[in-house]
Amino acid sequence: MNGHLTAPPVEAYRQNGFHYPIDVMEFDAAARHVVALEAAEAKYGPMHYRVKPYLLMTSAWAIATKPRLLDAVESIRLAQIRPAHVALAS
Numbered sequence: 001m002n003g004h005l006t007a008p009p010v011e012a013y014r015q016n017g018f019h020y021p022i023d024v025m026e027f028d029a030a031a032r033h034v035v036a037l038e039a040a041e042a043k044y045g046p047m048h049y050r051v052k053p054y055l056l057m058t059s060a061w062a063i064a065t066k067p068r069l070l071d072a073v074e075s076i077r078l079a080q081i082r083p084a085h086v087a088l089a090s
Contacts, residue, residue: 013076024069033059079085 005019013019014072025033040047047053057074063069 004071010075019072019076022069022072024063026067033063 005013009019036057037047037053040053040057040059044051044056047056054064
């Protein structure tokens with residue numbers, strides 16, 4: 001599925017500074033990511049603004065590199081995104 005945004009949401013982002021929702025994954029996949037996050041926080045403590053979660057859990061990396069999410073962000077930035085830590089994906 002193509003995740004690129006159409007012109008109206010891009011314009012709304014430019015006016016408001018945000019856009020939601022972005023349909024990145026199915027409900028079951030999201031539920032699995034929640035379980036992974038809760039397990040990581042039970043082990044490492046709260047991660048909000050304390051760590052780069054994608055370095056501690058593959059689940060966060062999987063979300064951050066979802067093509068539908070990257071396509072939507074690229075629609076707004078008008079440029080291709082290349083994740084900085086590509087070595088983690090291999």
